[in-house]
Amino acid sequence: MKGEEMAENKYNELAAQAIMDADGDAVEEILDDAKADGITAVQLLQEGFAKGMEELGDAFAEGEVFLPELIMASEVMKIVTARVEEEVAAGGKVAEKKGTVVIGTVKEDVHDIGKSICVSMLKAAGFDVYDLGKQVELQDFVDKAIEVGADIIGSSALLTTTMEHQRTIEELVKEAGLKGKVKTMVGGAPVSQLWADQIGADGFSTDAMSCCKKAEELIAI
Template sequence: MSQTHFDNLRDAITSLNAASAADIATKAIAEGVEPVDLITNGIRTGLDIMGEKFSTGDCFLPELMLAGRAADSAVAIIEPAMLASGNADEKLGKVVIATVKDDLHDIGKNIVALMLRSAGFDVIDLGCDKSKEEIFAAAEENNADIVGLSTLMTTCMAIVPEFIELLKAKGVRDKYKVLVGGAPLNPQFAAEAGCDGYAADASKCVEMAKELMGIAA
């Protein structure tokens, strides 16, 4: 039964149908499907398909944005159930997260923020298209433990090492753990940029965040 919901949610996203995605999520939650499974096996699968189509030229930015809106409509239904079933009241640390300057992709980052909150992290989500200076200012203002940087565009990758250099210039490199993710990034890039960790998906991000905070799995 759960697999049917996953498949239907995937198809709603790839067909760009926000209303259907919300309806499917509502029914699945009512039937007791685990919220995290809906995100991992339904939403994430649909977005991955759309991302692959975009990279091969089989769909374009407007379709990708509509798929993101469909995913958002499902996440809006899933989020309350996910937070209620997680450890949102147990604060494990504070995370400032953002999609970097000139990158408007935020659905992946939004899912990461949701799963971090559900796991028990206090998350300050700055949104997308944020400069390294804006991200640094938010980290300082909120006394963050972890800074999460997301990008889905190769043209925006340079902000990651630039952010690390900014922390060094400010004399606070050791104050923050920097965790990065996004389609064009990989562990080697993260290591060479001087980051503390890389996560390929939202579940891995939660695991890495806990590891960086010294929290046993």
């Protein structure tokens, strides 16, 4: 077991660095080599590739890297999320169905890598996920939830100017008579538990792993 942990730690470090370097070829090689060693993309996602995105995001916030570098890394990250979803579709480690989630990045916001990582992790955890993408019209969250019988609506907002759209989603959920029937979750860089409480959201998460845990908690209520 110790050897397996050491191997996974090695790949996690390489994965994080590959994302920070926005090196798509390195990402492909790491995924292939890890698979040969019995380590899945799902395992490397949270503690490896996602950590690299997190570090890059912190560096961007500090002015140490610039937007083009962040965009390049986000594009490379799509290789990882695609591989994770391939594993999920193939059966992998997916558990029995836990619930249905409708998720998207709100309108006027084009940032979706964090949301995409959450989508991959939720699928791997056993949720049916309907990813609406980015710049999603607010009514679409509610309409899709009604269409598919969703248990949870998740919205991501990466800008302080788009956070208010999450409040509007809460209002639309109430108007549709879904409050209490469909749980709501919010996330994004400027979003906090305080904000979730203020607008009446049922849950808040800071990253993909906490997103899965919170979704499981809300389903159990």
